[in-house]
Amino acid sequence: MNNRYIVIIALITLAMVFFVYGKMDASIVSRATWDYHKYLAISSAAPLFDESIPQPFAFRLLGPYLLGLLPWDIFQIYYIATILVALFLLVVFYCFLCSNGIRSNVAAVTVLLFSFNKYFFGYPVWNHFQINDLISLILLIALYWCMLRHNWSVLCVLLMLGSLTRETSMLVIPVAIIYLLESGAWRKEWIPFVISVVPGIVLFLFVRMTVPYDGGSSLWDAFLMHSSKLLSPGRVYALVINSFAPLVFVPVVLCEVTISFFRKRLHGLAFLLLVLGTALFGSNDERLMAPSFLIFYFLIARMLQDYFSDSPWLLWSIVLLVFPTSLDYVIGLHLLPNIAVMYTLSIISMAVISSLFLYRKYRLKAIANQPSVAIQ
Secondary structure: OOHHHHHHHHHHHHHHHHHHOOOOOOOHHHHHHHHHHHHHHHHHOOOOOOOOOOOOOOHOOHHHHHHHHOOOOHHHHHHHHHOOOOHHHHHHHHHHHHOOOOOOOOHHHHHHOOOOHHHHHHHHHHHHOOOHHHHHHHHHHHHHHHHHHOOHHHHHHHHHHHOOOOOOHHHHHHHHHHHHHHHHHHHHHHHHHHHHHHHHHHHHHHHHOOEEEEOOOOHHHHHHHHHHHHHHHHHHHHHHHHHHHHOOOHHHHHHHHHHHHHHHHHHHHHHHHHHHHHHHHHHOOOOOOOHHHHHHHHHHHHHHHHHOOOOOHHHHHHHHHHHHOOHHHHHHHOOOOOHHHHHHHHHHHHHHHHHHHHHHHHHHHHHHHHHOOOOO
């Protein structure tokens, strides 16, 4: 891990926050029905509870409730806190990658590629009232990290915090079970593991039984309402392709690396499928896939390390090639003319990025197949 890269990540991220993503104008009338008003209501009611908030928003307390306890202007608090949390998220992700065999320069590039994903990172930065989205991503990294290290006591605390943030933190429980089974550690570790997750499950259920709410959709109702999206080609495109653009086809191009990666990490594949399953309970397709960033960009980091670490200029050029896809026609300071331009830019970028990885794949294979010259 190199502190120089942490500084680079921080500077580029701040530039993205202030000069690309910007800050949402909450006064626009058409946004009066957006979800962030529910989080503002939680903050405004703290330390009490606003009984008019529908489920599941009423249960996502951690960020909004804590910010509501602070004695300053709530709009400024949200903005400042979101910037700090966003920076912390990227630093934690960088440290996670470095601690799992990724070189510092590759980890830094991977983190920047993630920060250019307007759905996973850009939107909650722009709509700074969605601070719970960023907090939940930090908790997912930390929970996964604890799982890999079998640090069940810390996982216990983090899961309790996760139960107060967003429902996706609970996905770590089935993923950890699969991880322990595939690693052969279940027989030895299952008791401390079960003990560590029980408090989080209890708190998750307790909040939903005691915190007042008004209406909203139950999990079953939400599933019935949104699961039909799988029958819509446009919605499926948004879920499995647009969410990860422009890097989405890289795992296909380097399918050998992808197969090797998931052969050693079946729990990672299970996690991606579980995240896709949770997307069937809501309407914001790309944003609902955000938790999958952890495994997807971890895989991308492995590929960058295998195919680009020997060429720093090519490695960093990928950052420049991915940057245009951070632009959007709704969010940000520099809006694209319309959705057609956004998709055109995304498709061009996908083609260029995929072609670059394909070139490196066959270039390195050709070099490896060159006969060595014996020294006489």
